[in-house]
Amino acid sequence: MSAPKKMKSSVVAVVNGLPGNMGKEIAQACLRRGLEVADVALTGANMPKDVTVEKDDGGSVTVNLVGPGSEAETQLKEALEKGRSEGKIVVAIDFTHPSAVNRNAELYVKLGLPFVMGTTGGDREALQKVVADNGLFALIAPNMCKQIVAFQAMMDTMASTYPGAFGGYGLEITESHQSGKADTSGTAKAMVEYLNKLKGGDPFDVEDIKKLRESEAQQAFGVPAEALEGHAWHTYTLKSGDGSVVFEFKHNVCGRRTYAEGVVDAVNFLAARINEGADKKLYDMIDVLKAGEMQ
Ligand SMILES: NC(=O)C1=CN([C@@H]2O[C@H](COP(=O)(O)OP(=O)(O)OC[C@H]3O[C@@H](n4cnc5c(N)ncnc54)[C@H](OP(=O)(O)O)[C@@H]3O)[C@@H](O)[C@H]2O)C=CC1
Numbered sequence: 001m002s003a004p005k006k007m008k009s010s011v012v013a014v015v016n017g018l019p020g021n022m023g024k025e026i027a028q029a030c031l032r033r034g035l036e037v038a039d040v041a042l043t044g045a046n047m048p049k050d051v052t053v054e055k056d057d058g059g060s061v062t063v064n065l066v067g068p069g070s071e072a073e074t075q076l077k078e079a080l081e082k083g084r085s086e087g088k089i090v091v092a093i094d095f096t097h098p099s100a101v102n103r104n105a106e107l108y109v110k111l112g113l114p115f116v117m118g119t120t121g122g123d124r125e126a127l128q129k130v131v132a133d134n135g136l137f138a139l140i141a142p143n144m145c146k147q148i149v150a151f152q153a154m155m156d157t158m159a160s161t162y163p164g165a166f167g168g169y170g171l172e173i174t175e176s177h178q179s180g181k182a183d184t185s186g187t188a189k190a191m192v193e194y195l196n197k198l199k200g201g202d203p204f205d206v207e208d209i210k211k212l213r214e215s216e217a218q219q220a221f222g223v224p225a226e227a228l229e230g231h232a233w234h235t236y237t238l239k240s241g242d243g244s245v246v247f248e249f250k251h252n253v254c255g256r257r258t259y260a261e262g263v264v265d266a267v268n269f270l271a272a273r274i275n276e277g278a279d280k281k282l283y284d285m286i287d288v289l290k291a292g293e294m295q
């Protein structure tokens with residue numbers, strides 16, 4: 001007789017980074033797709049004491065906001081213990097600020113709180129190491145849009161299968177994001193790794209990624225006026241030494257909903273691994289895509 005199938009536990013998402021742009025989009029996506037949103041979230045300094053997230057089909061959830069400081073650990077611990085005592089899987093979602101990446105990850109590790117980290121920047125090596133050294137269910141990725149994840153997977157495969165295929169080519173990268181974005185695109189930085197393998201020679205330096213943050217330059221790049229407050233446009237250009245051959249890869253996103261859907265896929269993916277008793281480890285979005293668990 002086969003072992004009885006374990007019931008799927010319900011999932012509580014702690015949406016850190018509320019009431020930021022992604023935080024709001026993600027909290028709504030969680031509610032839309034049947035996840036519970038915890039009544040507490042980490043936020044930045046000088047934020048209101050709470051935020052109300054409207055559900056698409058009416059109703060709302062109010063989330064208490066905890067600024068950086070000693071209360072953060074206590075409040076997260078309480079949310080984790082409460083969820084677990086109710087038999088639920090609690091997962092932290094982090095879409096905060098580059099300056100908070102490492103501190104927040106260390107806190108999740110300390111509490112044994114599984115997490116999905118979409119926040120870019122910070123010390124990425126240290127981020128990976130803290131998870132690897134301590135063993136935790138975690139997923140880190142600079143981009144959660146299914147089609148961009150697939151594009152990254154393709155570039156990864158091309159780079160490792162045909163390294164040097166673009167030998168002698170020059171590389172230019174331009175990315176445009178809303179003016180409030182604090183750092184260089186994490187997606188563009190990830191892409192540099194694959195493109196450097198493809199072109200060989202002197203590596204392209206991420207410092208040379210051209211960032212557009214001013215509306216005039218953004219519109220000249222093609223960004224529609226209505227998307228200036230929320231967009232992510234990327235162009236990667238590979239040009240042969242004599243200029244006779246040009247390859248151009250683009251991914252242009254207006255708005256943020258596509259990432260929020262991917263975040264819910266990532267949370268469900270981690271919850272499924274926890275449910276099935278898999279080894280605690282660090283995943284990325286390519287793992288979710290390969291598992292066929294992106295909607
Ligand atoms: N992986 C992906 O698919 C995507 C990743 N991102 C990344 O997500 C991050 C957030 O983006 P976005 O929502 O647009 O940014 P926003 O600035 O709109 O929101 C960030 C929120 O985090 C808060 N915050 C600041 N410091 C902390 C802290 N120490 N702890 C908790 N919260 C804090 C901010 O508060 P305050 O305003 O007070 O600083 C703000 O409310 C960025 O790194 C961005 O690149 C974005 C889209 C997709």
Ligand SMILES: O=C(O)C1=N[C@H](C(=O)O)C[C@H](O)C1
Binds near residue numbers: 142231
């Ligand atoms: O800040 C954003 O908006 C985005 N950030 C991510 C990045 O830095 O690559 C992903 C996407 O570009 C949107």
